[in-house]
Amino acid sequence: MAEMPIIDTRKCDGCGLCVSVCHCNALEVVNNIITIIETVECDWCTDCEAVCPTGAISCPFEIIIQEL
Amino acid sequence: MAVQLEFLKSILYFSDLGLAELESIRKLVFEKTADRAEVVLLEGESAANLYFVASGAVKVFKTSAEGKEQILDIVRPGESFNDVPIFDGGPNPASARTMGPVLLYGIKKNDMEAILRDHPQIALNVIKVLAKRVRHLVSLVEDLSFRHVISRVAKILFEHIGGEMGRGPRLTQQEMAAMAGTAREVVGRSLKALEEEGAIKLDRHRIIITDKEALQEIMEVTS
Ligand code: SF4
Ligand code: SF4
Numbered sequence: 001m002a003e004m005p006i007i008d009t010r011k012c013d014g015c016g017l018c019v020s021v022c023h024c025n026a027l028e029v030v031n032n033i034i035t036i037i038e039t040v041e042c043d044w045c046t047d048c049e050a051v052c053p054t055g056a057i058s059c060p061f062e063i064i065i066q067e068l
Numbered sequence: 069m070a071v072q073l074e075f076l077k078s079i080l081y082f083s084d085l086g087l088a089e090l091e092s093i094r095k096l097v098f099e100k101t102a103d104r105a106e107v108v109l110l111e112g113e114s115a116a117n118l119y120f121v122a123s124g125a126v127k128v129f130k131t132s133a134e135g136k137e138q139i140l141d142i143v144r145p146g147e148s149f150n151d152v153p154i155f156d157g158g159p160n161p162a163s164a165r166t167m168g169p170v171l172l173y174g175i176k177k178n179d180m181e182a183i184l185r186d187h188p189q190i191a192l193n194v195i196k197v198l199a200k201r202v203r204h205l206v207s208l209v210e211d212l213s214f215r216h217v218i219s220r221v222a223k224i225l226f227e228h229i230g231g232e233m234g235r236g237p238r239l240t241q242q243e244m245a246a247m248a249g250t251a252r253e254v255v256g257r258s259l260k261a262l263e264e265e266g267a268i269k270l271d272r273h274r275i276i277i278t279d280k281e282a283l284q285e286i287m288e289v290t291s
Binding site: 003015017020021022023042043044046047049050051053055058059060061062063064065066 | 229243270
C-alpha cells in the first residue's frame with residue numbers, strides 16, 4: 001500500500017488547482033471534493049500541498065534514523 | 069475561449085473598474101496556454117508582457133550560478149507575475165515555470181502603460197500588489213542568506229525522530245516552516261542543503277537521518 005498525501009475534505013473547496021499540478025494524476029475532483037487515488041507514481045513532490053489555497057492537502061514526512 | 073470579464077474583475081489590479089472599463093481592457097488581453105513544466109519567462113531576458121494566471125499554477129524561481137533553484141513564489145489563479153520589470157523597464161528578475169497545464173492572460177508592456185494612463189485609479193491596486201510582493205521577498209531574504217534557518221530545521225528534524233517500529237509525529241514542510249519561523253520555500257531549500265551535506269536523505273515520505281553527528285553539528289551553528 002502506497003502512502004499518500006492526506007486530505008482534509010472539510011477544507012477543500014473543489015478548485016482543482018492540486019489536480020492541475022499533480023504529475024501522476026493521483027488527484028481528482030469528484031462532486032466538488034478532492035479525492036486521492038493510491039499510486040506508487042506519487043513521488044511526494046509536495047506540489048499539491050504547496051498550491052492548495054485552503055490548506056486541505058498535507059504531505060507529512062516521517063523522520064527516521066538510518067538503521068546500520 | 070474569450071477572455072472572461074468576470075475573471076478580469078476578480079484580478080486585484082482591476083477590481084475597482086466598472087464593466088465598460090473592463091471591456092476596454094479586455095481588448096488588450098491575449099491568452100497564452102502552456103503545458104506542464106514549460107518555462108514561460110527566463111531570468112535576465114527583457115520583459116515584454118505582464119501575466120495573470122487564469123487557471124493552473126506557476127512557480128517563480130531564481131537559479132544560482134551552480135544551477136540550484138530557489139522558489140520565490142507560487143502564482144495562483146487571479147494573481148500576476150512579471151509586474152516588476154513591466155513597470156521599471158528592466159529585465160525579468162526571475163524565471164517562471166508552469167506547475168501543470170496553465171492558461172495565462174497577458175498584457176503587453178506598452179498596453180499596460182496605456183491602461184494605467186487611461187485608468188489611473190488602477191495605480192493604487194498595483195501598489196498594493198507590489199507592496200505585498202516586496203514584503204514577501206524581504207521576509208525570504210534574511211532566511212535565505214544566513215545559515216541559522218538550516219540549523220533550526222536540523223533541530224526540528226532531530227526533535228521529531230520517530231521510534232524504530234511505531235510512528236513518530238509526522239511533519240509537513242508547512243509545519244516545519246511554522247516551527248522554524250520561516251516560509252515554506254526556505255524549508256524546501258534547507259532540506260535540500262541538508263541532503264547535499266549528507267546529513268539526511270529524502271526518500272518519498274521519509275526523511276532518513278543518514279549522519280546523526282553531521283546533523284548535530286549543523287544544529288549547533290547559530291549565526
Ligand atoms: S505529492 Fe506530488 S505526485 Fe504526490 S499527489 Fe501530490 S502533487 Fe501528486
Ligand atoms: S487545491 Fe485544495 S481546495 Fe483546491 S481542489 Fe485541491 S485540495 Fe481542494
